[in-house]
Amino acid sequence: PRKLLIVVTPTYNRAFQAYYLTRLAHTLKLVPPPLLWLVVETEAQSLETASLLRETGIMYRHLVCEKNVTNIKDRGIHQRNVALAHIEHHQLDGIVYFADDDNVYTLDLFEEMRQIRRFGTWLVGMLVHSKSKTILEGPVCDGEKVVGWHTNEKSKRLRRFHVDMSGFAFNSSILWDPDRWHRPSVDPIRQLDTVKEGFQETTFIEQLVADESQMEGRPPGCSKVMVWHLHLEAASGLLNHHHEQTNNM
């Protein structure tokens, strides 16, 4: 039987929300089941998202992060934690993937995810809109072995793992592995509350794996871009004026 894919998408109300969610729903609909889409909104379920989800035909759960998110740097942290708590609570057995609503995903990516034993990572094409260029972020591999990271100079020395939020997926069993994910002794929500901008991914991954030897580069050789992350820097002021610029590039 095929492994369950648990796709976690934090989303929030803004001008492009329906555009992004519709596009992502179409992609997910083409992925062979079983797939469970955990869509997490803040404060309350929006009617628009609820009706969009009802009509997709995808197996989904529409979750809400009730925490009053006042920190503009939050960027979906609490929503992802709500989804993790849901997965833990219901002991959902599958491969967990954080799929932001605004990225574009190939179907190959979901096929590769199903091969993951414990923790898989791959390249992400970061599209820097204002400069009209693509920067690769993610593993340099020798077969499945992760031997280094593609990154950009600015962050090279600081982050332990140079992985984008959409550049990894993991077996949910890690969440109940007492040697790795230390819940409930460490509350990931509190832990991630203080995370510096751009450090969300590495801080999270450091709780899942000890080092590169516990990672699987996908596909072997890691030379394929299967997901693109769009950075709408120039336009972000127009798109979500109440959010601070998040330019980690």
Ligand code: UDP
């Ligand atoms: N997001 C959210 N609330 C926010 C900011 C972001 O739910 O206040 C979601 C957004 O819908 C997307 C993901 O978090 O699914 C990543 O957002 P974005 O691409 O804007 O952040 P970036 O990765 O570019 O910093």
